[in-house]
Amino acid sequence: MATIVNTPTVKEELQNLLKESRQANEAAVNYLRHNGVELNFDEWLTPKKYAEKFNVSLQVVQNWINRGIVPAENIRVVEELNDLKLIKAVPYK
Incomplete structure (x- = not known):
């Protein structure tokens, strides 16, 4: 059985x-x-989630961050979460 x-x-x-x-x-x-x-996690996204939400590539988002298109005040690094990088969920260009 x-x-x-x-x-x-x-x-x-x-x-x-x-x-x-x-x-x-x-x-x-x-x-x-x-x-x-x-942090309001509706307003702050990881670069990957930002890319998905705004239909751009992750590389574009990283370039915007590196070139200063995303203002410093719209970038947060959360040390307590293993240096998690978040960006404010607003359109940039």
Whole structure:
């Protein structure tokens, strides 16, 4: 007789991963707040997410940052998150 192993379905696994992701995000935000850093993650994006949102290549975004097209006040480096670089989610050109 075969033993039936009770394994989670793909849907359940995805739900668990999403839950863990939300918890990790919440923990990161709480950590930053505790250390005096306030960021609205709707307004600040990683360069990769910025490129996706505004339909440009990541290389273009990096070039804009390096050439100063993205103003310094619109760039944040979050040391507490392993030097995560964020840029303000507004159009540049």
